[in-house]
Amino acid sequence: MALTLAEKIVxxxxxxxxxxxxxxxxxxxxxxxxxxxGGPRRVAPILKRFGVGLWDPxxxxxISDHYVPAADDxxxxxxxxxxxxxxxxxxxGFYDSEGICHVVLPERGHLKPGMFVVGGDSHSPTGGxxxxxxxxxxxxxxxxxLATGExxxxxxxxIEIEWRGTFGPCVVAKDVxxxxxxxxxxxxxxxxxxxxxxDAIRALPMQERMTLSNMTAELGGQTGxxxxxxxxxxxIRAAGAEPGDVARWQSDPDAMPAECLRFDASALTPQVAxxxxxxxxxxxxxxxxxxxxxxxIGACTGAKIVDLRxxxxxxxxxxxxxxxxxxxxxxxxxxxxxAASDGTLQILVxxxxxxxxxxxxxxxxxxxxxxxxxxxxxxxxxxxxGRMGTASANIYLGSPYTVAASAVRGRISDPREMLS
Amino acid sequence: xxxxxxxxFVYGDGINTDMLAPxxxxxxxxxxxxxxxxxxxxxxxxxxxxPGDVLVAGQGFGIGSxxxxxxxxxxxxxxAAVLARSYGGIFYRNALNFGLPVLVCSEVDQIGxxxxxxxxxxxxxxxxxxxDVTLKASPLPQFLLDMISDGGLVPHLEKRFAAKRAAAAL
Numbered sequence: 366m367a368l369t370l371a372e373k374i375v376x377x378x379x380x381x382x383x384x385x386x387x388x389x390x391x392x393x394x395x396x397x398x399x400x401x402x403g404g405p406r407r408v409a410p411i412l413k414r415f416g417v418g419l420w421d422p423x424x425x426x427x428i429s430d431h432y433v434p435a436a437d438d439x440x441x442x443x444x445x446x447x448x449x450x451x452x453x454x455x456x457x458g459f460y461d462s463e464g465i466c467h468v469v470l471p472e473r474g475h476l477k478p479g480m481f482v483v484g485g486d487s488h489s490p491t492g493g494x495x496x497x498x499x500x501x502x503x504x505x506x507x508x509x510x511l512a513t514g515e516x517x518x519x520x521x522x523x524i525e526i527e528w529r530g531t532f533g534p535c536v537v538a539k540d541v542x543x544x545x546x547x548x549x550x551x552x553x554x555x556x557x558x559x560x561x562x563x564d565a566i567r568a569l570p571m572q573e574r575m576t577l578s579n580m581t582a583e584l585g586g587q588t589g590x591x592x593x594x595x596x597x598x599x600x601i602r603a604a605g606a607e608p609g610d611v612a613r614w615q616s617d618p619d620a621m622p623a624e625c626l627r628f629d630a631s632a633l634t635p636q637v638a639x640x641x642x643x644x645x646x647x648x649x650x651x652x653x654x655x656x657x658x659x660x661x662i663g664a665c666t667g668a669k670i671v672d673l674r675x676x677x678x679x680x681x682x683x684x685x686x687x688x689x690x691x692x693x694x695x696x697x698x699x700x701x702x703x704a705a706s707d708g709t710l711q712i713l714v715x716x717x718x719x720x721x722x723x724x725x726x727x728x729x730x731x732x733x734x735x736x737x738x739x740x741x742x743x744x745x746x747x748x749x750x751g752r753m754g755t756a757s758a759n760i761y762l763g764s765p766y767t768v769a770a771s772a773v774r775g776r777i778s779d780p781r782e783m784l785s
Numbered sequence: 786x787x788x789x790x791x792x793x794f795v796y797g798d799g800i801n802t803d804m805l806a807p808x809x810x811x812x813x814x815x816x817x818x819x820x821x822x823x824x825x826x827x828x829x830x831x832x833x834x835x836p837g838d839v840l841v842a843g844q845g846f847g848i849g850s851x852x853x854x855x856x857x858x859x860x861x862x863x864x865a866a867v868l869a870r871s872y873g874g875i876f877y878r879n880a881l882n883f884g885l886p887v888l889v890c891s892e893v894d895q896i897g898x899x900x901x902x903x904x905x906x907x908x909x910x911x912x913x914x915x916x917d918v919t920l921k922a923s924p925l926p927q928f929l930l931d932m933i934s935d936g937g938l939v940p941h942l943e944k945r946f947a948a949k950r951a952a953a954a955l
Contacts, residue, residue, distance in 0.1 A: 389926065402811065403851065411939055415946045432812065439812045487802075487851040487875055503853030503879035509938050512946070517928075551799070552845050556874030585848065587874055642799065729850075730808035749803040749849060756807075756825050 367617035369523035370590055371558035374498040374614070378481035379518075386522040386557075386623065391515050395480040396424050396457070399511075400466045402431035402731070403485040403504040405450035406443050411508035419454055420514035426458040426475055427451055428466035431731050433724035464697025464723040467491035467579060467665040471571075472699055474606030478593035478614035483510055488665055488746065489588075490559075490581040494574040495601070496593030496614045498558070501582065521558040521587055522623035523616075528565035530630040535780040537675065538573040539667065539744065539764035542580035543636035547646030549626075554586025560622065561591050565630035571600040572671040579666040580746050583643045592616075635779055637742070638762040641750040649767055652777040659741040660685070660772035661753075662765050663694035663721065664728035667744025670700040670709070672765040677704075677712040679769035679780055685717035686775030694721035716773075730754030742771045790901035790914050791837035791865050795893075796826060798843035802876060805847065805855035819858040836863025839904060841896045843869065846887075847876025856880040866904040868893055868911060868922055881929055884937030890922035906930060 366383045368376065376384045378392035399408065404427055412418065419425055429447050432440040444461075451459035460469050467488050470476060478496035483489070485507045492499025502510070510516050526545065545553065559581045566574065574591045581589025591597075592615060598608040616622075637652045639645040662668050662676050673695060685691045693713050695701035701723055704710040714720070725731060728745040734754025735741055741753065741760050748760035763771065766780035773783065804826050810818045823830040840846075840859065846869035847855055856879040859867065867880065868890040880887040886906040896902060900915035909924035925933070935941040 389928075403853075414939060414943055416950070417946055443812065485851060487849065489851075501851040501875050503851050503856070503875060503882065505853055505882045505938055506878055509882075509942055512942060551848050552871055556877070585845075585874070729811075731811060734809065747849065749801050750825055751803050751807050751809070754809050 367620040369620040369622055370496065370560060370592070370614060370616045371498060371521055371523050371588070374479055374481055375518060375520055377479065384520045386520050388520050390518055390520055392481055392518050394424065394483055394510050394514055394516060396426065396475060396482045397507065397510050398426045398428065398466055398470055398482065398484040398489065399507060400431055400486055401429040401433070401443055401447040403507065404447065406446045407504035408508040408511055409446070409450055411505065412512060415512050417512050419511050422454045423457050425454070425456050425511065426470060427456055428469050429461045430465045431725050431729065433462045434722055462724070464699065465665040465725055467575070468669055468696040468700065471495060471575070471600070472604055472697060474601060474604035477601055477606065477609045478597060478611055479609065483507065483516060487582045488579050490586060491575050491579040491665060493581065493588040493590040494571065494578040495597055496590060498588055500587045523558045523560050524554060524586065525560045525562055525622040525625040527563035527625065527627045528630045529563045529627065530565055531568070532565055532630045532633060535635055535766045535784060536633050537764045537766065538569060538576035540633055540636045542577060542583065543638050543643060543646035543762060544633060546583050546638065546643040547636065549584060550644050551583055551642065552585040554581060554584040556585065556587045557623065559584060559586035559589045561589060566591060567594060570671060571596055572669045575669070576666050583747055635764060635767050635781065637767060637777055638748060640748055640759045640761065643747055643762060649763065649777065649779045652761065655761065655777045656740065657689060657742050657771055657776060658739040659735060660689055660691045660768050661727060661741055661743035661745065662768055663692070663726055663743065664745040665696055666746040667765060668694055668696040670703045672744060673700065673704045673709050673713065675765040676769040677709040679766055679773065679783055680716035681712050683716055683773050685772045688775050689772050691716065691718040691772045692721055692727070693718045694726045695723050698723045727753050742768050742777060744768050789837055790903045790912070791839045792835070793839050793841045793896050793898060793900045793902050794830060794834060795896060795898045796840070796842045799845050799848065800826065800842050802847060802849035802852055802855040802873070806852050806858050811852060811854065815854060815857050815861050818854045819861040822858040822862060831862065834862050834864065837865045838863065839902050840864055840867045841869070841893050842867070843893065844871050846872050847880070848873035851875045853879035853883070856883050856885055860885045866906070868896070868904065881933065882938040884933050886925065886933055888922035888925070890920060892920040895920055906933065
């Protein structure tokens with residue numbers, strides 16, 4: 366029986382030869398990722414009630430990224446609880462203030478094709494970029510996983526989204542996802558497995574694929590898979606791990622996805638989503654008159670090294686408009702180091718950027734918030750009302766190219782006009 | 786099945802997790818977060834909702850974050866059930882894990898604000914007493930009904946681990 370990649374992974378995790386979309390199965394979890402907000406402070410009391418410890422500490426990774434750095438007594442306490450949990454358990458990894466979980470997890474070699482992984486954060490589909498079935502769950506459900514090593518799952522349908530051809534200049538994964546949110550809405554993924562395919566996707570570097578998979582959360586998919594290939598294997602080896610059997614974790618050629626959507630990469634233009642939903646996406650030209658106060662490059666989806674380099678290519682030998690604050694929060698410490706060593710960081714700073722910690726920060730409004738009534742364009746994943754801590758703020762979403770171009774001009778701008 | 790009818794609070798599409806549990810309050814306990822539940826949509830909600838009331842909404846209820854306080858806040862405020870055309874995937878699981886019945890119902894337009902409704906998660910029957918009609922929602926499978934009747938995932942697993950310990954002690 367021909368299986369899609371999603372079905373193959375779920376069947377393996379459910380210890381079955383095959384599975385059918387719609388049936389409910391119990392899956393063994395290969396890896397569980399938790400962070401400081403939904404992790405120890407919430408799961409430890411539940412494990413205590415159960416009277417059990419972690420089912421397998423060598424399959425648990427803990428990453429502090431939400432309340433980083435601590436800003437008050439409450440967040441300091443959360444940091445202490447997190448570190449205590451790490452000290453008491455021999456975890457597969459504990460990364461404290463090293464960057465955002467979705468970026469740090471693969472950067473440290475914890476993901477490989479074929480794995481069945483849960484994460485205590487909605488952007489966990491990011492792991493799908495590696496051909497792993499990774500999805501987000503809440504803290505209570507995570508406590509159940511940490512105690513039992515298992516989770517129930519409705520076997521997903523596969524929604525293939527194929528991009529053929531070549532993306533034009535300044536058109537990147539963020540534009541793809543904003544476009545798809547605009548076309549399909551935030552429930553287009555129907556909590557099923559979205560599978561990104563096609564030669565335009567295969568040509569993308571790993572961190573761009575991660576942006577696709579990451580924003581599958583906004584598209585409403587449970588996970589966002591990419592086909593594992595030589596690019597995947599090279600990234601995993603560079604992270605100091607072994608990619609395993611890459612050839613095994615492919616959809617069977619005659620597998621039947623529930624839906625197959627095809628798009629022409631060369632026709633896509635830079636996209637911007639208006640407040641207060643990623644589904645309000647439209648070509649950047651449609652927003653041309655909007656003046657901005659804050660330009661923000663941050664988050665797992667928008668401040669990896671590839672994203673910082675996009676911004677720098679626009680900002681090189683340019684200055685941010687005096688009316689705009691450009692805030693940059695590199696997604697991980699390693700990516701910030703890479704940006705420092707290749708000159709990217711200097712370009713951003715010379716242009717007038719203010720650097721923020723390698724953490725979730727303003728995306729999520731946990732740590733640092735926008736002022737009242739400001740208009741912001743950001744490379745983060747979602748712009749719900751109040752997302753960046755202030756309900757009166759207007760948040761637009763765009764790629765790092767578009768955010769940087771808008772910072773220079775003081776209004777939402779098409780980066781293609783500045784890079785020829 | 787809830788014994789009594791509750792009042793319906795009716796909202797539209799796209800009620801997301803930032804509305805149900807605003808990020809800025811996330812460092813606080815659920816009692817505090819719950820006081821701000823839905824305030825950007827309906828500032829009177831928290832003041833007027835009573836235990837046993839039912840939330841009714843359109844597409845995409847609970848889309849957004851994995852923060853389960855979005856579901857926990859509703860449970861904390863005593864909401865008996867949610868009826869919506871569709872749900873955010875993580876929220877849906879979180880709600881069930883907190884013992885909050887969330888049912889997919891395509892007939893939500895037959896419920897008005899303040900109508901008295903009663904939801905039976907086992908059959909999917911939704912009785913609107915005010916309009917004297919019974920609507921259909923998708924029932925929940927038995928293993929989820931069992932979890933909900935235990936009070937959610939934590940008491941459900943607590944029971945399982947206690948039984949395991951008792952068996953081992955024999």
